[in-house]
Amino acid sequence: MKTDPAPKGAESYYEASKKVYPKEIKGRFQRLRTLAVFALLGLYYLLPWVNWGDHQALLFDLPARKFYIFGLTFWPQDFYLMAWLLIIAAVSLFFFTALAGRLWCGYACPQTVWTEVFLWMEHWTEGDRRHRMKLDKAPWGREKILRKGSKQLLWISFAAWTGFTFVGFFTPIDELGARLLTLDLGRWETFWIIFYSFATYGNAGYMREQVCKYMCPYARFQSAMFDRDTLVISYDVERGEPRGSRKRGIDYKTQGLGDCIDCTLCVQVCPTGIDIREGLQIDCIACAACVDACDEVMDKVGYSRGLVRYTTENALEKKETWVLRPRLIVYGVILMALIAGFAYAVGHRMPLVLDVIRDRNALYRMTNHGMIENVYTLKIMNMDTAAHRYTLEVDGLSGIHLDLDTDNITVESGEVATLAARVRVPENGMTESGNTITLTLRATDRPDLKISEPTRFIGPAPRR
Amino acid sequence: MGQIPSSDESGLEPGERTWSQRAQDIAAVAWPSFLVGAMATMLFFAFIDPTVLQEATFPSWDLGRMTGYALGFFFFWGIAFASSALTLFLARSGTRRGPN
Numbered sequence: 404m405k406t407d408p409a410p411k412g413a414e415s416y417y418e419a420s421k422k423v424y425p426k427e428i429k430g431r432f433q434r435l436r437t438l439a440v441f442a443l444l445g446l447y448y449l450l451p452w453v454n455w456g457d458h459q460a461l462l463f464d465l466p467a468r469k470f471y472i473f474g475l476t477f478w479p480q481d482f483y484l485m486a487w488l489l490i491i492a493a494v495s496l497f498f499f500t501a502l503a504g505r506l507w508c509g510y511a512c513p514q515t516v517w518t519e520v521f522l523w524m525e526h527w528t529e530g531d532r533r534h535r536m537k538l539d540k541a542p543w544g545r546e547k548i549l550r551k552g553s554k555q556l557l558w559i560s561f562a563a564w565t566g567f568t569f570v571g572f573f574t575p576i577d578e579l580g581a582r583l584l585t586l587d588l589g590r591w592e593t594f595w596i597i598f599y600s601f602a603t604y605g606n607a608g609y610m611r612e613q614v615c616k617y618m619c620p621y622a623r624f625q626s627a628m629f630d631r632d633t634l635v636i637s638y639d640v641e642r643g644e645p646r647g648s649r650k651r652g653i654d655y656k657t658q659g660l661g662d663c664i665d666c667t668l669c670v671q672v673c674p675t676g677i678d679i680r681e682g683l684q685i686d687c688i689a690c691a692a693c694v695d696a697c698d699e700v701m702d703k704v705g706y707s708r709g710l711v712r713y714t715t716e717n718a719l720e721k722k723e724t725w726v727l728r729p730r731l732i733v734y735g736v737i738l739m740a741l742i743a744g745f746a747y748a749v750g751h752r753m754p755l756v757l758d759v760i761r762d763r764n765a766l767y768r769m770t771n772h773g774m775i776e777n778v779y780t781l782k783i784m785n786m787d788t789a790a791h792r793y794t795l796e797v798d799g800l801s802g803i804h805l806d807l808d809t810d811n812i813t814v815e816s817g818e819v820a821t822l823a824a825r826v827r828v829p830e831n832g833m834t835e836s837g838n839t840i841t842l843t844l845r846a847t848d849r850p851d852l853k854i855s856e857p858t859r860f861i862g863p864a865p866r867r
Numbered sequence: 868m869g870q871i872p873s874s875d876e877s878g879l880e881p882g883e884r885t886w887s888q889r890a891q892d893i894a895a896v897a898w899p900s901f902l903v904g905a906m907a908t909m910l911f912f913a914f915i916d917p918t919v920l921q922e923a924t925f926p927s928w929d930l931g932r933m934t935g936y937a938l939g940f941f942f943f944w945g946i947a948f949a950s951s952a953l954t955l956f957l958a959r960s961g962t963r964r965g966p967n
Contacts, residue, residue, distance in 0.1 A: 465932065465933065465936060466931075466932050466933060468916060468932070479912075479913050479914065479916075482909075482910075482913035482914070485909070485913075589933065590933075590934075591933040591934065591937055592933075594937070595937075613886055613894075616886075617886055617890075617891045617894045617895065618894045618895070618898040620899065620902075
């Protein structure tokens with residue numbers, strides 16, 4: 404490997420790294436990616452500003468340990484739903500990888516999406532590929548300082564806005580904005596804004612394709628989901644070779660040339676700097692920039708499009724491509740089952756929690772009236788969107804009686820109520836020294852809203 | 868018909884654009900441990916409220932939940948980082964050296 408020093412101004416954070424100068428392109432896949440960038444980043448930057456009811460539509464309120472997702476409120480008790488959602492995301496990734504290869508990498512990965520925007524800014528300020536390379540080689544002067552400076556200004560502002568928005572998912576963004584304007588941000592808010600801004604700036608501005616090559620686990624294991632029917636971007640070797648430049652208007656086929664004019668545009672536009680003509684490579688993120696570039700060239704020279712195209716290994720070998728294959732069906736069925744189960748679990752969540760904590764100080768107490776008394780602390784959590792009034796019942800022993808310090812158990816939406824409960828049982832009602840009793844909490848206005856919690860009732864060893 | 872694009876004069880050859888071994892090592896330790904640290908943080912704090920944890924350990928401190936989460940995250944990241952780094956060290960050193 405050559406280790407000639409990087410040209411001045413082109414140095415990156417790491418030695419022996421050559422900077423990739425992706426050339427800008429136009430084309431249908433580039434339009435698709437631009438669309439994806441606007442859709443995804445639009446969601447990212449705008450969603451925190453959307454309100455739903457009396458709170459932010461999407462708010463992961465960590466200080467209050469509550470997640471608001473549109474009309475739903477999630478609590479730490481619902482964590483399994485989030486784990487479930489992550490599994491669904493992973494299986495979806497498997498499914499789409501088997502079907503269409505690295506769609507995720509080319510259009511939806513945050514690394515791709517933010518890098519794309521940073522590239523636009525680079526283009527606006529430093530010009531196209533040729534100008535950027537010239538600028539990097541040029542000595543520092545007025546123009547270079549101006550161009551590089553304005554790029555940094557754009558990058559840093561955009562990264563800062565990104566970091567601010569990120570924190571806005573965890574703390575109400577309008578309050579955050581107000582505190583930012585009055586320079587009254589909390590320590591950790593400041594820290595995470597800077598942390599996320601810096602990560603965006605470094606990843607999208609400098610590390611770019613290196614993240615895909617050296618840091619991304621998905622890039623390494625995605626090939627396990629591939630088969631000969633997976634959509635990949637490939638150069639048609641049979642059609643293109645032998646490549647070479649040619650004069651216009653000659654019958655190149657009589658000279659033994661293929662369709663590839665060896666303009667290397669496919670290499671110039673590649674964000675990871677590979678040559679697609681060398682075959683399927685792990686560095687390829689399937690962004691289809693080379694497809695757009697080659698199509699444009701083919702149009703210009705009057706050859707048919709598709710020398711570099713989305714295809715499958717089977718199709719390249721002129722075999723039939725089989726879309727509905729067992730692998731895809733298995734992934735699909737698992738995915739549908741997981742999604743259906745998730746929807747059911749979210750729809751049938753019991754928005755009520757009853758925690759019963761035994762009094763730690765005394766196992767039991769004898770009352771003046773010859774009753775055995777156990778004291779419990781009850782925590783009632785109303786996870787529903789409306790306030791409810793509840794009734795509490797106890798059963799499990801004959802003659803069991805419940806005494807609360809209030810006869811009106813009303814809990815506001817999203818609140819936790821704590822109350823003391825004294826449970827009394829006549830001495831002859833005990834069959835063992837320890838018995839299981841059941842406390843049942845029921846909403847008065849909604850009979851289906853109920854929860855039963857078993858607990859221990861302790862008394863003296865019964866006389867036989 | 869437009870102009871046929873000319874060949875690129877930059878002379879960039881694929882394969883030259885690689886990070887040094889050290890940069891790759893740092894990335895391969897820092898990033899996976901970041902991911903695992905983030906997962907562990909979510910899992911841990913889904914079940915344990917930092918304020919409860921603090922009351923049970925250092926009740927005289929006044930940290931607050933956000934500090935709790937942040938400390939937890941860096942703790943888990945650090946642990947995972949140490950483990951990844953040791954694995955890398957063991958895989959890279961020793962008498963049995965594979966082809967580099």
